[in-house]
Amino acid sequence: MxxxxxxxxxxxxxxxxxxxxxxxxxxxxxxxxxxxxxxxxxxxxxxxxxxxxxxxxxxxxxxxxxxxxxxxxxxxxxxxxxxxxxxxxxxxxxxxxxxxxxxxxxxxxxxxxxxxxxxxxxxxxxxxxxxxxxxxAGRKPNQAYVPDLTKREKEVIKLIIDGLTNDTIAEKLFLSPLTVSTHRKNVLSKLNLKNTAMLVKYCGDYPEILF
Known part of the structure; x- marks a missing residue:
């Protein structure tokens, strides 16, 4: 096929x-x-x-x-x-x-x-x-859940969208690469996404989550 x-x-x-x-x-x-x-x-x-x-x-x-x-x-x-x-x-x-x-x-x-x-x-x-x-049925679905992202998580997301690696993000935000990796995993979990590609697309569709 x-x-x-x-x-x-x-x-x-x-x-x-x-x-x-x-x-x-x-x-x-x-x-x-x-x-x-x-x-x-x-x-x-x-x-x-x-x-x-x-x-x-x-x-x-x-x-x-x-x-x-x-x-x-x-x-x-x-x-x-x-x-x-x-x-x-x-x-x-x-x-x-x-x-x-x-x-x-x-x-x-x-x-x-x-x-x-x-x-x-x-x-x-x-x-x-x-x-x-x-x-x-003329009924409204429950309003979509918008996860409460922390300020730091939003900063990490913006840099991920820019194509930066964990190491580069860590340098820019004065964090360890492990901490950046943890933020990345937490964001994917909160948004119920499986990978970075889906995260980039999600933020393109719903940019308001970054503000």
């Missing part, structure tokens, strides 16, 4: 590619940084499944999905995003997306999502199913 990854953050593409590489019979045939590139790749090579971010420059994932489903109806598309509000989920599914998962997913859920949509069914992360059900 030929798979395409669409996301405007290189670190996240690399992280997702590592997960995909652990799934048998799935081959990554390319990656795209925006919806226009996704469409061009679909036109130039055989693509069976796209893991699609929703917010990308030039053309977002929902608009790209509408075009792809019109021109290549057999291609399956799964949204992989940090966006979890009811209206966005509804728009994504109406555009023709076959699945919707959040970016802190692990290898087992990713594999389950791929198998489900390739068998002709819709797949959604459990929390997305809950939000969708509450929205249909």
């Amino acid at each position: 030929n798979l395409l990854i669409a996301d405007d953050h290189t670190l996240f593409i690399e992280g997702l590619s590592m997960l995909v590489s652990r799934i048998e019979d799935v081959h990554i045939v390319g990656d795209a940084k925006n919806g226009k590139q996704v469409i061009e790749l679909c036109q130039s090579q055989k693509v069976d499944l796209i893991l699609m971010d929703l917010e990308m420059p030039e053309m977002g994932g929902i608009e790209a999905t509408e075009i792809i489903k019109r021109d290549f109806p057999n291609i399956k598309i799964v949204a992989v995003t940090m966006l979890n509000d009811y209206n966005t989920i509804k728009k994504a599914l109406r555009s023709g997306m076959d699945g919707y998962v959040v970016k802190n997913l692990g290898i087992s859920e990713l594999q389950n999502a791929i198998e489900t949509v390739m068998n002709g069914h819709i797949y959604m992360s459990p929390e997305i199913t809950t939000i969708l059900a509450l929205g249909v």
Whole structure:
């Protein structure tokens, strides 16, 4: 099966590619940084499944999905995003997306999502199913939990986003590398994220957590 990854953050593409590489019979045939590139790749090579971010420059994932489903109806598309509000989920599914998962997913859920949509069914992360059900019922989901990050943790995050290593961050903040590593682990735990790529993407989607 030929798979395409669409996301405007290189670190996240690399992280997702590592997960995909652990799934048998799935081959990554390319990656795209925006919806226009996704469409061009679909036109130039055989693509069976796209893991699609929703917010990308030039053309977002929902608009790209509408075009792809019109021109290549057999291609399956799964949204992989940090966006979890009811209206966005509804728009994504109406555009023709076959699945919707959040970016802190692990290898087992990713594999389950791929198998489900390739068998002709819709797949959604459990929390997305809950939000969708509450929205249909006219009920508001509980407000998303925003973890209380310390001032030091926010400083570390900003330097991580800048691409600095633990050693360099330690020098800048006059800390030991071990302390920086501990802050990094605590931040990932508080945000329920699995790696630095997801942290960078999360902060891009929700920059308010740094202020």
